[in-house]
Amino acid sequence: MSKPAPDWLAAFVDSLPTRKWFQFLSNWVVVPYWHWRDPKPVLEGGPRPAPQPSENLQRMMNLVMPLRDPSPIGRARAAIVIAQNTDEIFAGLDNVGTVHNARFVLIGDYLCMLSVYDGDFSNYIRDFIVAIGSVFDAVMDLVVGGDALKPTARNVEKFIDWVHDHDLFQVPDFPTDLFALQDAAKGLGPDAPPHPLRSLSREMILQFVANPNVSLGGGYRAYPGKSAAQLRQNLGVGW
Amino acid sequence: MPDNATPSLAKRLVCALKIEGTLKEKRPVHAFGWGAKGEFLPSAVAKNYCRAFHFNLARRDDGSLVTYPVTLRFSNGSGEAKQRDSWSDVRGMAARFHDPQDDTRATDLIAMTLPEFFNATPEGFAAFAQAAKSAPCRAQTPWEKLRDMLHLIQPMPDPYPGQTRRPDEGAIRYADKDARAQLAVLQAATIGVPQSYLQASYHAVHTFRVTGFGGTNNVRFEWRPVDGVRPHDPDLTPEPGSPPVDPDDFLVPDLKNRLKNSAAGPHVRSRPMRFSLMMTIGETGDDFNDPSRPWPPRRKRVFMGMLTVNEACDTEKVSFNPGLLTDGVAASDDAILWTRIEAYRYSSEQRGGTPCPFAEGQ
Numbered sequence: 053m054s055k056p057a058p059d060w061l062a063a064f065v066d067s068l069p070t071r072k073w074f075q076f077l078s079n080w081v082v083v084p085y086w087h088w089r090d091p092k093p094v095l096e097g098g099p100r101p102a103p104q105p106s107e108n109l110q111r112m113m114n115l116v117m118p119l120r121d122p123s124p125i126g127r128a129r130a131a132i133v134i135a136q137n138t139d140e141i142f143a144g145l146d147n148v149g150t151v152h153n154a155r156f157v158l159i160g161d162y163l164c165m166l167s168v169y170d171g172d173f174s175n176y177i178r179d180f181i182v183a184i185g186s187v188f189d190a191v192m193d194l195v196v197g198g199d200a201l202k203p204t205a206r207n208v209e210k211f212i213d214w215v216h217d218h219d220l221f222q223v224p225d226f227p228t229d230l231f232a233l234q235d236a237a238k239g240l241g242p243d244a245p246p247h248p249l250r251s252l253s254r255e256m257i258l259q260f261v262a263n264p265n266v267s268l269g270g271g272y273r274a275y276p277g278k279s280a281a282q283l284r285q286n287l288g289v290g291w
Numbered sequence: 292m293p294d295n296a297t298p299s300l301a302k303r304l305v306c307a308l309k310i311e312g313t314l315k316e317k318r319p320v321h322a323f324g325w326g327a328k329g330e331f332l333p334s335a336v337a338k339n340y341c342r343a344f345h346f347n348l349a350r351r352d353d354g355s356l357v358t359y360p361v362t363l364r365f366s367n368g369s370g371e372a373k374q375r376d377s378w379s380d381v382r383g384m385a386a387r388f389h390d391p392q393d394d395t396r397a398t399d400l401i402a403m404t405l406p407e408f409f410n411a412t413p414e415g416f417a418a419f420a421q422a423a424k425s426a427p428c429r430a431q432t433p434w435e436k437l438r439d440m441l442h443l444i445q446p447m448p449d450p451y452p453g454q455t456r457r458p459d460e461g462a463i464r465y466a467d468k469d470a471r472a473q474l475a476v477l478q479a480a481t482i483g484v485p486q487s488y489l490q491a492s493y494h495a496v497h498t499f500r501v502t503g504f505g506g507t508n509n510v511r512f513e514w515r516p517v518d519g520v521r522p523h524d525p526d527l528t529p530e531p532g533s534p535p536v537d538p539d540d541f542l543v544p545d546l547k548n549r550l551k552n553s554a555a556g557p558h559v560r561s562r563p564m565r566f567s568l569m570m571t572i573g574e575t576g577d578d579f580n581d582p583s584r585p586w587p588p589r590r591k592r593v594f595m596g597m598l599t600v601n602e603a604c605d606t607e608k609v610s611f612n613p614g615l616l617t618d619g620v621a622a623s624d625d626a627i628l629w630t631r632i633e634a635y636r637y638s639s640e641q642r643g644g645t646p647c648p649f650a651e652g653q
């Protein structure tokens with residue numbers, strides 16, 4: 053039988069994940085090596101299709117758009133554009149009828165539109181363009197790649213695709229489901245052989261190389277399974 | 292009863308789960324635990340969904356609300372001979388609701404901290420149980436750990452001091468070949484330890500068919516502690532004045548302390564502890580017969596009532612059974628659920644438990 057490793061060696065190896073130089077080595081050598089060996093496709097953003105009614109209600113959009121000018125001046129411009137368009141936004145909320153809430157957030161070098169809506173994603177964006185296309189046009193002035201989409205009302209399908217591409221990937225609610233999503237993105241079917249369970253940590257790290265910004269899960273709801281229309285009806289504020 | 296829920300398989304499972312050298316009078320799994328008494332107050336909406344007696348919000352002649360007495364048992368999942376409260380393990384909460392009007396009527400709800408089960412079929416579970424039998428274990432060598440780290444894999448946790456056997460390696464080997472077991476194996480391996488039996492969420496895992504005024508729904512039940520879920524932190528220094536803690540045996544003393552009402556000391560709350568009973572409604576497209584697959588967290592949840600746990604008591608001889616149902620709650624076609632009905636009855640006989648008031652053929 054081989055001699056057991058000395059205690060100091062065991063303690064040293066156990067401490068590696070907390071050591072700066074090992075973290076550096078992992079981030080700059082180990083992860084790039086695995087990424088080179090096994091690159092992951094970028095996984096699609098937004099909620100995934102499902103037949104159950106509650107999957108189609110209170111869905112999340114996390115639209116993350118790189119700011120053209122992330123300086124304080126550029127940020128102030130973004131703040132003013134949103135503040136100047138509240139009438140348009142309320143006109144959209146009051147008329148589209150499937151939106152629970154929406155907000156704009158500046159974070160890092162991004163302008164984000166975070167919203168909760170009922171029903172199909174494309175229809176949601178299409179309806180919104182009809183109601184508040186002018187807000188989207190103003191937003192497109194602020195973000196990288198926005199010019200090519202203006203006026204959004206005349207580039208509806210292109211705009212929908214662009215929004216979908218900038219909607220964050222939603223990490224599965226159950227972590228082991230990542231295997232199946234990665235397989236599907238590679239064109240493998242559900243009967244593909246299972247992955248070793250312990251490789252999940254590597255698959256997840258590599259997925260974050262492809263999708264660095266994500267939504268962690270599909271969100272948590274206090275009153276799931278209710279549409280904006282039902283809530284308004286029950287609250288007596290009608291539609 | 293589904294075809295593959297055969298009684299003989301149930302008996303074989305009980306024998307397979309029982310670890311050699313453990314006491315006959317102990318349960319083969321969930322061997323260590325303790326009981327409590329409580330009362331359940333159904334919510335105002337519960338009876339719309341389920342006509343079962345314990346979901347009927349009613350008033351007595353004096354106008355006070357009827358509560359339903361509940362017998363409980365909290366437990367560690369392991370069936371090993373030695374109790375190890377500070378080792379990571381799935382914990383259990385078995386509840387029996389009694390009808391105060393009719394003492395022959397009762398119904399059980401058995402739940403655990405793991406939100407899903409290891410398999411969807413009894414045969415699959417038998418294969419899993421065989422593969423995941425507690426086996427000799429050792430810490431990985433530093434070289435094995437380093438290799439894992441360089442493969443971006445988290446090394447296996449070292450065994451606890453004094454731990455020579457564990458199911459983890461076998462369970463992982465099984466899950467590498469059966470994708471359906473992966474979620475439960477992953478979550479069980481990292482489930483940890485609650486600070487208190489009264490501060491964990493418990494999942495009944497199976498689908499039941501409940502019938503009320505509004506029709507029949509396929510549902511799953513969960514207990515949510517009102518005081519929140521609190522994992523045990525072994526590095527936390529005990530509060531001044533708190534009694535010394537035995538790391539192998541602190542959950543039952545904690546239960547007794549918290550429910551003792553006064554003499555518990557300043558470090559524990561001296562008041563009854565409560566759990567909300569939440570019911571999640573499944574939708575067409577959800578698998579109603581597969582307990583290895585939790586439903587996504589977006590399903591409608593209904594608050595069915597509040598359990599108040601009042602005092603600790605001995606329920607070691609009590610025999611809970613997931614098939615002890617009552618009018619308004621029926622079993623789904625989940626073959627694991629049906630196998631458990633027979634398995635728990637047989638296990639109770641083997642350990643000399645008090646037979647449960649179980650109705651044949653439910």
Ligand code: HEM
Nearest residue numbers: 304318321364383384385401402403408495496634638639
């Ligand atoms: C085929 C699958 C299963 C088998 C064969 C099995 C077997 C057993 C057995 C033999 C006992 C001891 C019963 C007694 O002696 O009274 C037991 C207890 C228990 N089981 Fe299971 N079990 C299974 C699935 C589950 C599931 C899915 C859950 C989660 C809801 C669960 C939770 C519990 C709990 C909480 C206890 C302790 C009950 C008490 O305190 O008396 N089991 N199980």
